[in-house]
Amino acid sequence: MSKSEAPFAYGGLDRVMHEKARLGVLMSLMAHPKGLAFGDLKQLCGLTDGNLSRHLQVLQEAGLVEIIKTFKDSRPHTTCRVTALGRKRFLDYLAELERIVQDAASATGDVPTPKLSPAT
Numbered sequence: 516m517s518k519s520e521a522p523f524a525y526g527g528l529d530r531v532m533h534e535k536a537r538l539g540v541l542m543s544l545m546a547h548p549k550g551l552a553f554g555d556l557k558q559l560c561g562l563t564d565g566n567l568s569r570h571l572q573v574l575q576e577a578g579l580v581e582i583i584k585t586f587k588d589s590r591p592h593t594t595c596r597v598t599a600l601g602r603k604r605f606l607d608y609l610a611e612l613e614r615i616v617q618d619a620a621s622a623t624g625d626v627p628t629p630k631l632s633p634a635t
Contacts, residue, residue, distance in 0.1 A: 522618075523618065525611060525614070525615060527607060527608065527610070527611030527614075528608070528611055528612075529604060529607075529608050531573060531574065531577045531579065532579070532604070532605065532608050533608075534570075536560060536562055536566060536567075536570050537570050537573065537574055539559070539560040539561075539562075540556065540560055540562075540567070540570055540571065540574065540580070540595075541574070541579065541580075541597065541601065541605050543556055543559045543560060544556070544580060544595060544596060544597040544601075545597055545602065545605055548596070548597065548602075549596070550583070550594045550595055550596035551594065551595055551596075552592065552593065552594055552595075553567065553593040553594070553595060556595055571595060574601070577601075578598060578600050578601065579597065579598060579600065579601030579604060579605070580595055580596065580597055580598060580601055581595070581596050581598050582594070582595055583595075583596065
């Protein structure tokens with residue numbers, strides 16, 4: 516079945532990323548390309564240690580993030596960073612989401628209005 520036969524199939528929605536917590540993790544890492552400490556990422560995403568570890572494992576297995584374990588002042592330190600592949604796939608995923616918004620706007624005749632972030 517071609518894209519023209521199923522225009523609303525949205526094959527570009529990646530199941531690995533299309534999960535609320537993993538989407539938040541990837542967005543956080545995209546906003547911090549040098550990486551984030553595990554604790555900072557946990558706080559930004561509102562996740563527990565166990566939940567974040569599991570979501571990072573899924574993202575790492577997919578090649579979207581890298582996890583760097585080092586020692587800082589004789590204590591374990593974990594840094595998480597989006598990979599080049601992860602950056603590309605995330606941008607492709609966002610393009611697919613934009614297509615969905617445009618399709619919805621076309622179908623309903625409504626023009627989507629962007630919401631301002633709390634920081635603005």
